[in-house]
Amino acid sequence: MPTRRLFLGACASLALTPALALVPGRPVRIGLTPAFLHDQHGTLEAWRQYMEAKLLQRVQFLQRDSYRETMDLLRLEKIDFAWICDYPYVHLREQVRLLAVPVFQGRPYYRAYLIVPAQLPHANSLLELRGKIFAYSDPYSNTGYLVPRYQLRMAGEDPGRFFSRTFFTYSHRKLIEAVADGLAQGGSVDSFVWDSLNKVKSDITRRTWVVNQSPEYGFPPFVAHRSVSKESFAAMQGMLLAMSTDPQGKSLLQRLNLDGFIAGDPRLYALVTKMMGEFGEE
Amino acid sequence: MRGIFNLSFRYKIPLWGGFLIVATALIISSTLIFGAYHDLERDLLRNATTQGETMAHTLVPAILQDHVWHAYELIRAPLRGASQENPVRAESLLVLDPKLQVYVSTRPETMPMLADFRQLSAEHAGIASDIAGLGKDTAVFEPEGSDYLFVATPIIDEQTRLGTLLQIYSKKILLPRFLESAEKAAWVTFLVLSVLLPINWYWGQRTATPLLRLTERMEQLGRSLPAELPTQIYDYQDELGRLFHAYNRTLQQLREKTLIEREVIHSERLVALGRLAAGIAHEINNPLLGMLTSINTLRHHGEPDARTTRTLNLLERGLTQIKETVAALLVEAKVNSRDLSPQDVDDLRTLIAPQAHKRSVSVTWQSDLEISVPLPSTLVRQVLINLILNAVQATDEGGAVQVNIAQLDETLSFEIVNGGKMLTESQTEHLFEPFINAGETGRGLGLWVCYQIVKQLGGNITVHSAMREGESMTRFSVNLPLKTLS
Incomplete structure (x- = not known):
């Protein structure tokens, strides 16, 4: 039933008739995770309105504090689309389809930054943080959890015992703050979040030093639940991909610190799959 | 010391009054200042207790879920929300686990997670056992000689002690507020003094001047009769005014007495003179009359020559003058x-x-x-x-x-x-x-x-x-x- 309405909306969008009134009924529900800057409510609202105008459909954003909650919403089909981290994507790939991949600094990739408090002496590598306090962002974050643990495992260490104490901040942005305040002596953070924050709030990032950069990973993608109709899928994907060609869309992308979206390929995330395999996950 | 008491009333009254005014002003203002300081400290402790208990309650789920970051956000909120001027602002807050290890603190650089509270400083070590033995209520610790106040609130979830919230306040934060009220009090004192001291000086002069005049005159009294005191100098009916009247009355009586004495002496002298004159006149009159009769007899019966007649005339004129003078003296x-x-x-x-x-x-x-x-x-x-x-x-x-x-x-x-x-x-x-x-x-x-x-x-x-x-x-x-x- 809901998909049928969505289908109508998608048709309207494809027909490129923006003069049509919004289709009443259930809105398009998009889940957002703290994969990007958390306090961009103005930008998000502008983006939502942009989407409504393009899709001719009511759009609802659902923000949750942890990846887990967004993943649960997807599983329970409480949302149709979601912008999630690559790790949850791989985790949920049986239930979701890759919709679009954001392009950051010209490429659909990002990295993990190892950051430490900007003070001397400081650790220059992950292995120098032995016995220290380490901050993870989210148990379902690739760069904020999986990457450092994988690196330790590769170095022959037990990630469970390597640090004296670890904790989750459930947001990359908060993780940067935790390291900046010295609460943790090290942390692994999404390079996209750190770079974006560095643009708008350099007073926080300035108190951290990036001492190591990981290899590239596929950028946290937009996914669609498999239950979403082809038409809706296409409408949404078309809207996202077209953003960089549209002045309003371009300005929004700028505010999100992104260059645009591409359709992407699941193979972008092969590395994550490999790392998960290392920890016995599928 | 004696020199002060020997001072003239002209200085002593204003000095003593001034001293009392200044002393009163200082005592009152310092009482107010210290009262304000204690109020401030009491407010601080009350706020700290309320804040601690509220916060301890909200910290329970964070600690149960081991959500360090959330706990950190909770304890750092009062430091972020409070304005710089807020005097009751904690310097740092920390959560201790039951083993007295730092669970999280707002000063990770000096009080990092997992640090043993007892190892932080001697001051901390001193109150560690008190914190461990804390009951259900918030307690305040003020180690002797310390610049800090420690407000400890137990974090309890259904009988289980999860840890302790410790708010650390620097006593120095009270100082600017203290100085502010001290400055206000100083200004008020200054204003009060600038009004009261001139009044006191004027009043002192008003009291001292009549006293000085009175003293000057009383000192003269033994030697001569001084002038009266003009009553307009001090025209009131209090003791000083009455003293003035008494002085003037005494002076008046003394004057009258002197006058009477002088009159008595005068009239006694006149009486004596009168008696003397009368006595002499009688003594002179008898021989005088005889002499005049003799001259008369000689002139009529003695046939005197011209020279003798001239001499007799001379004698007669002289004696007659004596007679007239005596007659004039002897008023009959x-x-x-x-x-x-x-x-x-x-x-x-x-x-x-x-x-x-x-x-x-x-x-x-x-x-x-x-x-x-x-x-x-x-x-x-x-x-x-x-x-x-x-x-x-x-x-x-x-x-x-x-x-x-x-x-x-x-x-x-x-x-x-x-x-x-x-x-x-x-x-x-x-x-x-x-x-x-x-x-x-x-x-x-x-x-x-x-x-x-x-x-x-x-x-x-x-x-x-x-x-x-x-x-x-x-x-x-x-x-x-x-x-x-x-």
Whole structure:
């Protein structure tokens, strides 16, 4: 039933008739995770309105504090689309389809930054943080959890015992703050979040030093639940991909610190799959 | 110290008053300042307790879920939300686990996670056991000599002690507030003092000045009679005012006493002089009369030659002068004379007129004598003539003399008032003595004679010489009783 309405909306969008009134009924529900800057409510609202105008459909954003909650919403089909981290994507790939991949600094990739408090002496590598306090962002974050643990495992260490104490901040942005305040002596953070924050709030990032950069990973993608109709899928994907060609869309992308979206390929995330395999996950 | 008490009241009263005012102002303001400081401290502890208990409650789920970041966000909220001026702002907050290890703190650099609270400093170690033994309520620890206040609140979830929330306040944060109220108090004190001290100084002067005047005069009192105290200096009815009145009254009595003494001495001297004069006159008169009779006899029966006759004439003239002088000294009141009548007054006017005219002095007469009074007219006329002529002589040319004659009951009074120079003190003192005022106009016996006559008639004669409305005035007053001779 809901998909049928969505289908109508998608048709309207494809027909490129923006003069049509919004289709009443259930809105398009998009889940957002703290994969990007958390306090961009103005930008998000502008983006939502942009989407409504393009899709001719009511759009609802659902923000949750942890990846887990967004993943649960997807599983329970409480949302149709979601912008999630690559790790949850791989985790949920049986239930979701890759919709679009954001392009950051010209490429659909990002990295993990190892950051430490900007003070001397400081650790220059992950292995120098032995016995220290380490901050993870989210148990379902690739760069904020999986990457450092994988690196330790590769170095022959037990990630469970390597640090004296670890904790989750459930947001990359908060993780940067935790390291900046010295609460943790090290942390692994999404390079996209750190770079974006560095643009708008350099007073926080300035108190951290990036001492190591990981290899590239596929950028946290937009996914669609498999239950979403082809038409809706296409409408949404078309809207996202077209953003960089549209002045309003371009300005929004700028505010999100992104260059645009591409359709992407699941193979972008092969590395994550490999790392998960290392920890016995599928 | 004694020097201070020896100071003049002029300084002592304002100094003492000033000292009391300053001391009171300082005591009150310092009480207020320290009161404000204690209020501030009490507010701080009350706020800290409330905040601690609220926060401990919200920390429970974070600790149960081991959500360190959330706990950190909770404890750092008061540091972020509070403004810089808020005096009751904790310097740092920390959560301790049951083993007294730092669970999380707002100062990770000095109090990192997992650090043993007892190892942080001696101060911390000192209160560690108290924190461990904390009951269900918030407690405040103030280690001796410490700059900090520790407010410890247990974090309890259904009987289980999950840890302790510790708020650390620097006592130094109270200092700016303390200084602020101290400054305010100082200003108020300054204002109060700037009003009260001049009032105190003025009041001190007002009290001290009359006292000083009084003291100066009292010190003079033994040596001479000082001037009166003008009552307008201190015109009130308190003790000082009464002292003024008492002083003036005493002074007045002393003056009167001195005056009476002087009068007594004066009249005693006159009496003695009178007796002396009378005695001498009698002693002289007897041989004198004999000598004059002898000269007369010699002239008529001795057939003296021309030279002897000249000598006899010379002797006779000399002896006659002695006789007249003695007669003048020896005032004889017991002469038979008719009573004084209004006609005598008219005669006197006629007699005086030429003399007055000569000196261009106007003489004003005022008499209510309508019938004869039993007083010997010859003597009374002599007294009046002497006094009026004296007055005319004493008055400047073109001046005026006032003669008043009045009969009051059994007394005949008359006053002769003239302008002219005031009598000097020594003149007044020896006024009625013979030969004192001898000069161009006579032998100086006029007033002596007046005095003797008035005394013999049982009356009195007084003189009053004073300045009145810028003009000098001398008044002779005579009172004669009408009974004595009847």
